[in-house]
Amino acid sequence: MVHECHATDRDGQGGPSPILKLAGVSKRFPGVTALEGIDFTLRAGEVHVLFGENGAGKSTLINIITGALSPSDGHMFLNGERVQLDSVYAAREAGISAVFQEFSLIPQLTVAENIFLGGEEEHSRFGLISGARIRKQARKLLDELGFSISVDRSVGHLARAEQQMVEIAKALRWWPSLLILDEPTASLTDHEAQRLYSLVEKLRERGAGIIYISHRMEEVRRLADRITVLRDGRHIATLDASNADEGQLVQLMTGRTIENIFPEIRHEPRAGKIECSGLTTRSNKIVEADIEAHEGEIVGLAGLVGSGKSEIIRAMFGASEVRSGSVHLRGEDITRLSINSRIRKGMFYVTADRRTEGMILMASARENIMLPALDLPHISTASLVWGKAERAMSQQLAQDVDLQPPNPEQQAAAFSGGNQQKIMLARAMVRGPSCFLFDEPTVGVDVGARSAIYKFIGGLCEAGAIVIIVSSELPEIIHLSHRAYVVNRARVQEELSGDELTESNIARHFIE
Amino acid sequence: MNHAVTSSQSRIQTAFEMLGRFAFRLFIRQGALPYLLVLAVITFTVVADNFLTADNIFNILRQSSFLVIVALGQMLTLLTGGFDLSVGAVIAVASVAAALAMQWAGASLAESALVVIVVGSLVAMIAGLSIGAVNGIGVSVFGVSPFIMTMGTASIGAGLALYMSGGSPVYGLPMEFSDTLGFGRLAGVSYPVLIMAFAAIVMFIVVHSTRFGRYLFATGGNIKAAQLSGIGTKRSLFFAYALCGLMAAIAGILLTARLDSGDPNIGQAFPLESIAACVIAGVSLRGGIGRVENVIMGAILIGIFKNGMNLSGVDSYMQLVVIGILLITAVIADQFRLKYIARAA
Numbered sequence: 001m002v003h004e005c006h007a008t009d010r011d012g013q014g015g016p017s018p019i020l021k022l023a024g025v026s027k028r029f030p031g032v033t034a035l036e037g038i039d040f041t042l043r044a045g046e047v048h049v050l051f052g053e054n055g056a057g058k059s060t061l062i063n064i065i066t067g068a069l070s071p072s073d074g075h076m077f078l079n080g081e082r083v084q085l086d087s088v089y090a091a092r093e094a095g096i097s098a099v100f101q102e103f104s105l106i107p108q109l110t111v112a113e114n115i116f117l118g119g120e121e122e123h124s125r126f127g128l129i130s131g132a133r134i135r136k137q138a139r140k141l142l143d144e145l146g147f148s149i150s151v152d153r154s155v156g157h158l159a160r161a162e163q164q165m166v167e168i169a170k171a172l173r174w175w176p177s178l179l180i181l182d183e184p185t186a187s188l189t190d191h192e193a194q195r196l197y198s199l200v201e202k203l204r205e206r207g208a209g210i211i212y213i214s215h216r217m218e219e220v221r222r223l224a225d226r227i228t229v230l231r232d233g234r235h236i237a238t239l240d241a242s243n244a245d246e247g248q249l250v251q252l253m254t255g256r257t258i259e260n261i262f263p264e265i266r267h268e269p270r271a272g273k274i275e276c277s278g279l280t281t282r283s284n285k286i287v288e289a290d291i292e293a294h295e296g297e298i299v300g301l302a303g304l305v306g307s308g309k310s311e312i313i314r315a316m317f318g319a320s321e322v323r324s325g326s327v328h329l330r331g332e333d334i335t336r337l338s339i340n341s342r343i344r345k346g347m348f349y350v351t352a353d354r355r356t357e358g359m360i361l362m363a364s365a366r367e368n369i370m371l372p373a374l375d376l377p378h379i380s381t382a383s384l385v386w387g388k389a390e391r392a393m394s395q396q397l398a399q400d401v402d403l404q405p406p407n408p409e410q411q412a413a414a415f416s417g418g419n420q421q422k423i424m425l426a427r428a429m430v431r432g433p434s435c436f437l438f439d440e441p442t443v444g445v446d447v448g449a450r451s452a453i454y455k456f457i458g459g460l461c462e463a464g465a466i467v468i469i470v471s472s473e474l475p476e477i478i479h480l481s482h483r484a485y486v487v488n489r490a491r492v493q494e495e496l497s498g499d500e501l502t503e504s505n506i507a508r509h510f511i512e
Numbered sequence: 513m514n515h516a517v518t519s520s521q522s523r524i525q526t527a528f529e530m531l532g533r534f535a536f537r538l539f540i541r542q543g544a545l546p547y548l549l550v551l552a553v554i555t556f557t558v559v560a561d562n563f564l565t566a567d568n569i570f571n572i573l574r575q576s577s578f579l580v581i582v583a584l585g586q587m588l589t590l591l592t593g594g595f596d597l598s599v600g601a602v603i604a605v606a607s608v609a610a611a612l613a614m615q616w617a618g619a620s621l622a623e624s625a626l627v628v629i630v631v632g633s634l635v636a637m638i639a640g641l642s643i644g645a646v647n648g649i650g651v652s653v654f655g656v657s658p659f660i661m662t663m664g665t666a667s668i669g670a671g672l673a674l675y676m677s678g679g680s681p682v683y684g685l686p687m688e689f690s691d692t693l694g695f696g697r698l699a700g701v702s703y704p705v706l707i708m709a710f711a712a713i714v715m716f717i718v719v720h721s722t723r724f725g726r727y728l729f730a731t732g733g734n735i736k737a738a739q740l741s742g743i744g745t746k747r748s749l750f751f752a753y754a755l756c757g758l759m760a761a762i763a764g765i766l767l768t769a770r771l772d773s774g775d776p777n778i779g780q781a782f783p784l785e786s787i788a789a790c791v792i793a794g795v796s797l798r799g800g801i802g803r804v805e806n807v808i809m810g811a812i813l814i815g816i817f818k819n820g821m822n823l824s825g826v827d828s829y830m831q832l833v834v835i836g837i838l839l840i841t842a843v844i845a846d847q848f849r850l851k852y853i854a855r856a857a
Contacts, residue, residue, distance in 0.1 A: 319740060340742035349740060357736035362800050363729060371730055372741040374723045383722045427741065 017080050019044050019178055019209040020065065025074030027060050027233075030416065032445075034060040035233045037074070042178065042209040047200060047223045049241070050213045052230035052253055053474065058213055061230070062180055065211070066098045067091035078178075097176035099184055103167050107156030112138035114155050115170045141169055146195050161192055168196070172203075179203060180211045185219060197222055215304060215510055217246050229253055250507045261451035262479035265458040269294035269482075274347075274435055274466050276316055278325035285311040287490045288325070291468075293483075295434070298457070298467040300481030302474065302506045309470050309487035310352060313437040316468075317349035318342050329435065343372055348428040352440035352470070358424050359412050365423050366394040366408040373430040397426040402452050418449025425456060435466040442476065454480060474503045486510075540852060543794045544845035545806060548838070549813055556820030563823050570702070576815030577708035578763045579785055583811040584715045584804065585759025586786040588752040591719070593732040593799025594651060594658030596753060599760040599786055601669025602640045603779030606764030608673045610636035611682035611774020618686060625688040632689070636768075637761045643669055644757020648750035662753075666783070673776035682774035693769035704766045711759070716804045728752055732799020788835065789814055792842040814838070 020042040027035040035057045042048050050058050063069040064076070067085035076083055078094055085091045105114050112135045138151040147165040149158065155166060164184065171179060181200070185193040200210055200223055214220055220227065224241035229252040236252050275292035286308040293299035303309035314320040316327050318339045326335045334342060351358045360368055370390050374380055379389050394408040401422040403415075412423060421442065428436060441457065442450045457480065461467045471477050477484050483497040486509040493509045538546060556563040582599050589596045614632035621631065643665055650661040693703045719725040730738040731748040738745050760782070768774055793810030795802035817838060821831050 317740075338742075339739060340744065343742040351737075351740060357734065357740055360730055360733035360737055360800060362796075363733055367726065367729070371726070371738070371743065374726055380723055383724060384717075385721055385723060385726065387721070 017044075018042055018077075019079060021077040021080075022061075022065075023075045023077070025061075025064060025071045025076065027057075027064060027069060028072045032417070033233055035064075035071075038230075038233075038235050040228060040235070040238075042211060043225075044177075044207045044209055045204050046225040047204055047210045047212050049220050049224040049227045050211060050230065051215075051220070051227055051249060053472065056230040056253075057233040058230055059182075060233070062098065062182065062211070062213070065091070065178075066096055066180065092174075092176075095174070095177035096180070097171040097174065097178070098180035098182070099164075099167050099171045100182050103163055105155045105163055105166060105170075108154060110152050110154050111142075111149055111158075111166050112151040114166055115141065115151075115173055117170070137173075138169070141173055145169055145172065145199055165192070168199075175203075175206070176208065178209050178211070180213075182213045183215070184212075185214070185216065193219070217249075220249075247504075250504050253507065261454060262475070263451075263455045263458045265298060265480065265482070266462050267297055267482040268462075269297040270464065271295075272330045272466070274316065274327070274329045274468075276312065276325060276327045279312065279315055279327065280323045280325055281311055281315050282321040282323045283311065284323075285320070285490055286315065286487075289487075289492045291485050291492060291495075293466050293468050295464050295466050296461060297482045298461045298469060298480055300477035300484035301468065301470040301487055302477045302484055303472070303487035304510055305472055307487045308490040310439050311490075312487070312492075313349060313439060313468055313470055317347060317437055319349060343431065343433070346431075346434040347437065348372070348431070348433045348435070349437040350424050350428050350439060350441060352443055354417070354420055354424065354443075359420055361411075361413040363412055364409050365398065365403065365412050365415065365426075366391065368412050368423050369394045369397055369408065369426045369430055372427060376431070393430070394426075397429055400429065401426045401456060416449075418445040418453075421445050421449065421453065425453065434464070436460055436468070438467070438469045440471055440473075441469060442471075442473070474506055477501075477506060478503055539845075540849055542806075543849055544842050545793055545809060545813065548792070548842065549809065549816070552813065552816045552820060556816070556824065560820060560823035563820055568819070568823070570705075572812070572815050572819045573705050573708075574702050575819060576812045577704040578767055579782070579789060579814060580708050580808050580811040581711050581763040581766075582760050582782050583786040583789040583807050584711060585756035587715075587719070587790050587795055587802055587804070587807045588728060589658065589756050590787070590790050590795045590797065591728040591732045591799055591802055592749050592752045593735070594749070594752070595662070595787055595797070596644075596647060596658070596756045596760075597662040597783045598643060598647060598666040598669055599756065600779035600782040601666040601673065602643050602757050602760035603764035603767065603782055604673035604776050605643065605669045605676075606636035606640045606761035607768040607771075607778055608677045608682060608774040608776050609639040610765050610768050611685055612676060614686060614689065615682065615684050618684070625686040628686050629689050629693075632685075633765050636765050637758060640757040640759075640761020640764065641754055642757070644754040644760075645750070647757065648753035651753060652746040652749035670776075677774060677776045679776060681771070681776075683772075685768070685772060685774075690769050690772040693766055694772060695770070704770070707762070707766065711762070712804065712808055719802075719804050724748070724751065729800050732796075734800070784839075785814055785835065786811070788839040788842075791839065791846070794846065 018041040020040070022038055022040040025035060025038045025040070026033070038057075038061060040061070050061070052058050060069065064071050067088045067090050070084070070086060076085070083094065085094065106117065109117070115138045116134045135151050142149060142151065145165070145168070147169060149162050149165060155163060158166065168184065184196060197219065200212070203210060212223060220241070226238060227241055227244055227249065228238045229236040229249065231253060272295040273292050277290050279289040280287050289312050291299070291301070291312065301309040301312060311320055315322050318337060322335055326333055328334065329345060329347065334345065370379070370393065373393070374385055379386060379393065391408070398406055398408045403422050403426070404419055412420060415423065438457065442453055445453065457467060457469070469476065469480055478501055481501070483495065484501055484506065485492050486494040486496065486506050488509055496505055553564070562568055582603070586596055586599060610632040613635035614628050617628045617631040621627065647662050647665055650656040651658050696703050698706055719728070727738065727743050727748045730741070730743055731745045735745050764779065767778055771778070789811035790802065790807050791797065792813060793802070793806035795807060814835065817834065818831060821834060826834070
């Protein structure tokens with residue numbers, strides 16, 4: 001195990017040569033540039049923290065390093081040698097291992113089986129896996145890491161923190177020369193996190209290079225040797241951890257140039273409002289939330305991914321089960337109503353996850369748009385849908401949201417991400433609702449479509465609708481909303497309005 | 513001279529190329545179905561003299577009518593992303609229930625054959641609807657996978673049909689039943705074909721022009737998106753399976769009339785053949801895609817194959833082999849087509 005690490009930190013030229021070097025790496029998806037000309041180095045024996053907002057490009061960068069994505073441009077060097085990793089497997093062969101927030105564990109298998117999944121051949125004889133050997137090796141590894149988990153338990157029965165430990169053990173089973181940790185302490189207790197820190201330090205002493213993603217200042221201060229800040233897919237700065245302070249990092253992380261894409265939106269709040277009080281959902285993703293939003297104002301919900309901010313509006317719409325607390329729309333208790341009844345009362349929720357719960361990709365844009373409105377009296381009579389009225393209405397809505405190409409008969413899958421988002425906006429509009437709940441309304445949308453969407457949302461507010469926007473992008477919160485709540489760790493932490501509504505004020509509540 | 517030859521050759525070549533491109537585009541748009549139809553018609557016309565005759569074409573339609581009706585019901589469940597393996601058992605139950613009800617009604621209720629037939633048919637339809645409803649409740653309310661749910665009711669149905677009939681055909685049906693629904697004609701068209709045509713028209717409207725139909729597509733297309741749009745997806749699922757049971761029961765009544773007896777052993781081929789008819793017609797097994805007119809053609813295609821093989825003397829056991837190969841070929845062709853479309857998009 002140890003000799004592998006030695007092999008990687010020898011460089012032959014004297015002076016520490018980087019384990020990993022990225023030169024001008026870019027990644028473009030259709031319609032979106034996720035990374036633009038990134039230069040990045042990782043030295044042997046350093047912890048290099050990646051810092052940036054959601055959508056800054058951290059995940060894309062890591063996916064490129066681990067071979068899950070291939071770069072559109074630029075080169076990658078491992079130990080001075082140019083490489084092209086075309087699969088996660090190739091990256092692992094090259095000594096790169098990653099721990100992601102989404103666990104890659106199989107719940108039905110035991111801890112030991114999960115740790116050695118994909119590596120069984122090293123522990124098998126004549127093609128038969130030796131359970132005893134795997135168990136012994138797993139036990140040894142977990143002991144070395146200081147994790148006290150039984151190797152025979154099935155992973156599905158473990159707590160989230162324990163699953164995280166198994167995931168880490170899995171990444172470490174070959175003592176990789178390059179380890180990537182993506183917010184590894186997000187679900188660990190303080191005690192467990194301390195364990196992890198000393199583990200990371202131990203790996204660093206062995207000469208491994210570690211890329212560490214975190215929003216927590218405490219662990220950045222404790223672990224980081226260098227910090228690289230990404231923003232909007234660009235490399236902003238690389239700092240020595242010793243001379244970086246919190247304020248500077250927040251500024252680097254959020255201080256983007258605001259292109260002129262945000263409209264001025266009048267703020268004329270009226271009496272009618274939606275409010276939730278003491279709202280706790282069954283998933284506990286949100287606890288004791290109190291928020292309200294009035295007609296004629298846009299209220300923002302800011303927070304990192306996983307903070308629970310989406311859960312608030314999902315529960316308001318009836319898409320997440322409420323454990324306790326209540327939701328009132330214009331004074332009426334709607335906590336127990338079905339989604340269908342809430343839609344009839346003028347609410348609509350636009351999901352952040354277009355693919356899994358937004359679009360019906362094989363259907364036409366028209367069918368997608370008209371889905372919630374087929375029971376309107378001028379669209380159908382006694383269940384028979386009037387095709388002509390339906391086409392006319394979808395055509396009109398496509399025009400209203402500026403759908404490109406403006407042909408609602410085209411299959412939804414054939415539209416770009418931005419235009420699929422417009423289809424979802426058109427769907428939200430179709431019953432003329434008065435209370436809109438937007439979950440990341442511009443996710444995966446390019447700048448052009450973005451400004452159209454912002455203008456559209458502004459129009460809804462000025463026409464007197466209640467608008468709540470959940471967003472991980474701070475500029476959206478700052479420039480669109482009149483008032484905002486900051487959500488972190490399943491709770492509403494702070495309410496900001498007027499001059500208090502600044503990026504650094506919000507970001508302060510993100511990082512502890 | 514030489515020159516002229518090459519130019520006419522090249523002209524032929526371009527004509528072939530254009531034809532090839534047209535054929536490919538047709539395949540991408542419509543799938544393998546039109547090709548299989550043409551292939552089947554040509555092959556059987558060559559092999560069997562009496563294949564392409566007016567009489568035989570009506571024969572094929574009549575023989576296919578049962579499968580068309582079952583496949584139209586099957587399509588509803590496929591659109592929601594499920595399927596129904598119990599259609600065969602429903603046919604058996606409907607057949608036995610209709611026969612027993614007619615026996616009883618004839619003996620103790622009425623002299624009039626019409627009343628007896630109506631009672632028998634109603635009982636059969638209620639039986640089919642009930643099995644379908646049980647499937648629907650299992651899948652929608654309890655979230656049982658359609659595979660397990662309908663396989664379970666298939667066993668229950670088959671068992672009930674055998675138990676009720678004692679394992680052998682039930683005779684003693686009114687003559688008028690088989691004289692009309694079995695062998696009768698109206699304006700020269702046999703009753704099963706008329707009922708098939710009626711069912712096809714109703715299904716076309718239900719699937720493509722009603723809210724219920726749209727909700728089926730939405731439920732199968734993306735169930736979460738449908739729920740967030742306020743659609744009662746459980747309701748859609750329930751009615752898809754209930755109506756599928758009803759359609760199978762109607763086919764069961766027509767088969768009973770044709771056989772002039774209630775038979776607990778009929779229907780076994782229908783689960784496979786009805787799913788095959790839909791899949792060959794381009795109905796997606798993942799839900800959300802399908803057209804009624806194509807499903808009708810898919811069922812008739814299977815009818816053509818069976819009829820053609822009978823006429824050309826293919827062994828009846830080997831026919832099962834051919835139907836299986838047909839299904840798999842069509843699905844492979846469809847995978848290829850979908851991959852091409854995905855790459856082109």
